[in-house]
Amino acid sequence: MGLIERAIGGAAKEAKAANDKIAILGDGSPFELNYALLRAKGVFTPTAREEAQAYELRAIKRRLLRRIGLLQRAGRDRRQLQGAGRNRNLVLCTSTRPGEGKSFAAVNLAVSMALEEGIPVILIDGDPARPRIRSYFDLPAGKGLTDIIKDASPTLAGAAHRATGVPITVIGEGSRTPNATDLFGSLEAKRFFSSLSAHLPEGLVIIDAPPMLATTETIALARHADEVVFVVEADSTPQPAIAAALDELLELNPNVSLLLNRCLVPAGGSHYAAYEYYEKRAADDQDLPVVERERG
Numbered sequence: 001m002g003l004i005e006r007a008i009g010g011a012a013k014e015a016k017a018a019n020d021k022i023a024i025l026g027d028g029s030p031f032e033l034n035y036a037l038l039r040a041k042g043v044f045t046p047t048a049r050e051e052a053q054a055y056e057l058r059a060i061k062r063r064l065l066r067r068i069g070l071l072q073r074a075g076r077d078r079r080q081l082q083g084a085g086r087n088r089n090l091v092l093c094t095s096t097r098p099g100e101g102k103s104f105a106a107v108n109l110a111v112s113m114a115l116e117e118g119i120p121v122i123l124i125d126g127d128p129a130r131p132r133i134r135s136y137f138d139l140p141a142g143k144g145l146t147d148i149i150k151d152a153s154p155t156l157a158g159a160a161h162r163a164t165g166v167p168i169t170v171i172g173e174g175s176r177t178p179n180a181t182d183l184f185g186s187l188e189a190k191r192f193f194s195s196l197s198a199h200l201p202e203g204l205v206i207i208d209a210p211p212m213l214a215t216t217e218t219i220a221l222a223r224h225a226d227e228v229v230f231v232v233e234a235d236s237t238p239q240p241a242i243a244a245a246l247d248e249l250l251e252l253n254p255n256v257s258l259l260l261n262r263c264l265v266p267a268g269g270s271h272y273a274a275y276e277y278y279e280k281r282a283a284d285d286q287d288l289p290v291v292e293r294e295r296g
């Protein structure tokens, strides 16, 4: 390497990082949120602001945002917390078995964060075997997560769909791949998720993952996540299965929160009235700003 090259090495690295960011942003193709479709699927919409579902989602969101540090950032400490370490805004949604409500929870969280809190969200389908996210937004199959990771110079162009007038971007699952676990565990995946996270310091990246006991893909994805939302189906998910999945998960990532789905609904309550949210960490840990938690 020549002297000049060596001298400009640092600057070149920074320029490359900035360039990577631009490439990552790309041009998301615009789409309109289909509120009727979301409502039909039981997802939060602005007309449901006063329903029990909206209240429960608010409680879930507040806890998640507090843990991530966005609640503090949005308040008085915003400036102080900026640049105080890496973002902790990558949230993975999973559960033990198929059909327990992971995708439903991921979409509800994403839509409600974006619509009600004005928090920018990138929602990603990380379940190429049973993709569901596009169906909530009426989006066509096409380039998505697996293709972006495989791409030598990753860009969101052609893979990201940006809702018009609402800060929500959806990335579908992408093409089927025989080795999704290897792909999700790759260095390229790590780079991609880190740059997404860095792009959205005031927002969230939410990944809808496969069920833990059915595949090893979730574990590969969980390595990139800052927070894991673990959906438990009330009165249905067997406890040993939960314990086994949590054991594996907690070894990788201690920031796991349990979300109880589909409890018994009180008469006249909304069908979603069951969402509850439990913290795994000590209560006094939750209220610390993210910087202090990281130091601690």
Ligand SMILES: Nc1ncnc2c1ncn2[C@@H]1O[C@H](COP(=O)(O)OP(=O)(O)OP(=O)(O)O)[C@@H](O)[C@H]1O
Binding pocket: 041, 042, 095, 097, 098, 099, 100, 101, 102, 103, 104, 105, 127, 130, 132, 210, 211, 261, 262, 271, 272, 274
């Ligand atoms: N709280 C809820 N209220 C109403 N419908 C729900 C609720 N939770 C899940 N559902 C519905 O149950 C079905 C299964 O949910 P979902 O697709 O989210 O499960 P999943 O865990 O993502 O499944 P998979 O493992 O196949 O990815 C969907 O039709 C979803 O709309």
Ligand SMILES: [Mg+2]
Binding pocket: 102, 103, 104, 127, 130, 132, 208, 209
């Ligand atoms: Mg799903």
